[in-house]
Amino acid sequence: MSDAERPLDDDTPKEECGVFAVAAPPGRDVSRITYYALHALQHRGQESAGIAARDGANVTIQRDLGLVTTVFDETSLRSLTGDAAIGHVRYSTTGANKWDNAQPVAQTRGDDIVALGHNGNLTNTGELRTEMEAAGADLRASTDSEIIAALIAAEEGSLLRAVCAVMPRLVGAYSVVVISGSELVAFRDAHGVRPLVLGRLDEGGWCVASETCALDQIGARFERDVRPGEALRLSAGGIESRQALPSAGGRTCVFEHIYFARPDSRMEGTTMWESRSAMGAELARESGVDADLVVGLPDSGTPAAIGYAQESGIPYSEAVVRNRYVGRSFIQPDQAMRQHGIRLKFNPLPSVIAGKRLVVVDDSIVRGNTTQRIVQMLLDAGAAEVHMRISSPPILWPCFYGIDMADRAELVAVGRSVEEIADLTGAHSLAYLTLDGLQRALGKPASGFCRACFTGEYPIAIPDSSLKLRFEPGEREPAAA
Known part of the structure; x- marks a missing residue:
């Protein structure tokens, strides 16, 4: 493609994705809260949007290509009822821009379902995909997010226990929200590369979001960052924290400060x-x-x-x-x-x-x-x-x-x-x-x-250099920091 033919936004680093999750007491419209939070996070991804809401033991998902305002309307929001929800806006850093790759992605887990939204990128996706396919997992998308959902679905016990069991197997950067018929969990990689913040709703309930601007949008109060390596179970009545991985000290992506995050975050x-x-x-x-x-x-x-x-x-x-x-x-x-x-x-x-x-x-x-x-x-x-x-x-x-x-x-x-x-x-x-x-x-x-x-100093192991790196004669190869 010549320079004249490139898209006009092709000379900037492209946004990642945005995630949000909320657990609220009865009477709160969790799908509408999620809709407005995603609207605040729209700058993080404009290719697709989705919401998964839990009503009783049932999880309902709506996702599609397009902006938040085109994917959802009053009718669709009224159908997404319940006491907890997750949301996602996507830009395709891995996987093509097609409906199968829109999020939240879903996997069956016995008689239950898990729906998951992910911001970041795994660097051991190929290894994990081979392992899951050999185990008979039904993988239809081309994203690492689907791999994470399949790994969690294969674990027994509570959703929080499953997440804590899977996190050590994930290499790369991730801030993830996942919901089932009975639990809502958010978790972050040990280096904290991708942002994730915890907020409290004024009238009761808890939420997490990629940026504080989403909390501001829905009137939630910022409590703290989700710690690197931490997994949180959210409910209307409170949160339960597990340090699933030892913190690697926190290595926030510097481009969040330079470009990605909204100026008011x-x-x-x-x-x-x-x-x-x-x-x-x-x-x-x-x-x-x-x-x-x-x-x-x-x-x-x-x-x-x-x-x-x-x-x-x-x-x-x-x-x-x-x-x-x-x-x-x-x-x-x-x-x-x-x-x-x-x-x-x-x-x-x-x-x-x-x-x-x-x-x-x-x-x-x-x-x-x-x-x-x-x-x-x-x-x-x-x-x-x-x-x-x-x-x-x-x-x-x-x-x-x-x-x-x-x-x-x-x-x-x-x-x-x-x-x-x-x-x-x-x-x-x-x-x-x-x-x-x-x-x-x-x-x-x-x-x-x-x-x-x-x-060139990568804090987390990266794939084989033939994938994307090009070395000039005499240049050193990047080392893990």
Whole structure:
């Protein structure tokens, strides 16, 4: 696929998935609570959505391709009754975008059923799939989430006991919610790569979610993070905790802070907006440039751009308008429309840009093709100079833990200097935030994060390198941190 033919959102790391679960006292509409929580998590996945609700001993599942607002309506929500529910929004980091891979996935468990939603990615899926198929498991999807559900369904005893028995066999990153006819359980991998928070409903009941913005949406109070390696059984009356795996210390995906989590979500007491603004300020201190305006590429580059402007003293201006109704599944334009390229997603304001030297702040560069088109768009709109500033370090390694990222051979920063990347994009200058600058902005040590996409130091065992990694002559292979 040529750069001109790539989807317009193909130059950013793609979202993972979002999960939610709630157990509430009688009278609370758990399906509607879940619907609104998923709406708050929609940025984490736009390909499919699903809810599984428990009424008595029966679990009812509805899932389909599309956004939350298209998958569910009043009629469908009224059919999802009960005292507990789980929900999921998906972007396909593993498995094709087809109905079979929508979640929650389900497996029979004796006379019961388990339904499961998963955010993350296992790195030993092939080994587990071979094992489950040999045992006669009915596997219809192509996701690691289905493997987790099948493993749990094969265990005897309570759902919490089954989850605790399965967790040591899962290698990779996972935050999971699972429901049966009698229990609701949430659990997280020992490294805590993918986020999961615990909340309490004001009128009784408990919930977990991928981000605190979902708790805010439904009026729940944040209690704490689900601990790495912890499994929680949730009921209307309380929670039961098991430390199923020893905590490996917590290695939250650093891209949650840079890009994925919603700006109003909080992690360790800090909103993502504050973290991103601090990244922009560090970027200004590290790589200042004479300019007339600071511009953020909406929406992900805006907080860092404001931080850059405040630190540098250069005025901030909204100079690019984003069409928020262009999703990842829109009909691809024909060749004539491709001449307008990036304008389907962004449109500049020439009256603001003309004759100005611009500092343009974005969160990351993956392949470089979209950055190249943005630079050209701004120059065509009359910008005198375009200086790109990126509020993260260069992406040099692919992710195996739930982020859809390019193969290493496609990463523009591999084998190129910053000056060469600037020449490729057409920018007058280019600078990335350094790793040290990133950690200063986050205010926490590097040991608290997974930064493998920048360093190649993977905290969890990864698959055989032939799957996705490409090594240049003389390069070292990545080591487990």
